[in-house]
Amino acid sequence: MSGKQQTNVLLFNKWDTSEIEIADEGLKNVILIKPFMTIPITFGRHEHQRLKKSEVHIIERLTNKLMHFGKRYAKNTGRMGGKKARIINFIKAALDIIYLETGKNPVELLVRAIENVAPNEDTTRIVYGGTVYHVSVDVSPLRRVDLALRFIAEGVRISTYSNPHSIEEVLAKEIILASNSDMNSYAIKKKNEQERIAMSSR
Numbered sequence: 001m002s003g004k005q006q007t008n009v010l011l012f013n014k015w016d017t018s019e020i021e022i023a024d025e026g027l028k029n030v031i032l033i034k035p036f037m038t039i040p041i042t043f044g045r046h047e048h049q050r051l052k053k054s055e056v057h058i059i060e061r062l063t064n065k066l067m068h069f070g071k072r073y074a075k076n077t078g079r080m081g082g083k084k085a086r087i088i089n090f091i092k093a094a095l096d097i098i099y100l101e102t103g104k105n106p107v108e109l110l111v112r113a114i115e116n117v118a119p120n121e122d123t124t125r126i127v128y129g130g131t132v133y134h135v136s137v138d139v140s141p142l143r144r145v146d147l148a149l150r151f152i153a154e155g156v157r158i159s160t161y162s163n164p165h166s167i168e169e170v171l172a173k174e175i176i177l178a179s180n181s182d183m184n185s186y187a188i189k190k191k192n193e194q195e196r197i198a199m200s201s202r
Contacts, residue, residue, distance in 0.1 A: 009036065009038060011038065011107060017034055023115060027118065051142065058110065091171070113148075113187070119144060119191045119198075122143075122194060152178065155174050155187050
């Protein structure tokens with residue numbers, strides 16, 4: 001063994017993620033919180049490989065979900081399409097706001113928010129004899145994280161549309177509310193709505 005100690009990389013040269021534990025057993029293998037570099041950008045190396053999203057840092061996955069600010073309901077158009085560096089700066093500012101408001105590690109609060117928002121059930125369409133049935137199904141861990149990040153990003157987009165509040169403030173507020181399972185969180189409402197619909201389709 002070499003006598004060198006492995007240095008702990010701090011996210012944005014500020015946030016230590018080595019002590020963060022993922023409480024949800026189902027999400028332990030699909031949420032990456034240990035950064036390999038201070039700014040988590042993989043330049044899309046995972047894009048054409050199946051299930052490689054689980055090896056992308058959770059901050060970068062949130063960044064990718066937020067790069068859709070445009071028209072209110074047309075998520076893939078508009079001024080934020082492809083502006084990754086700009087979104088990362090928004091997230092950095094939001095993490096600082098979370099720390100100032102709570103005094104806690106903001107990355108840990110983001111993980112708690114994802115655990116609280118990730119839905120366990122969804123519905124799918126089954127066509128049987130010309131009739132369409134909606135059937136409740138369990139959600140895979142990777143899709144649970146994707147849906148949680150989508151709900152958070154949707155909440156931020158809707159809250160900041162034609163609104164004087166900045167993206168950083170709204171994102172920080174959404175993460176804090178979701179980490180506390182507060183019903184004022186858009187993401188928590190969406191999760192409960194999806195699980196309620198799935199429950200009625202059992």
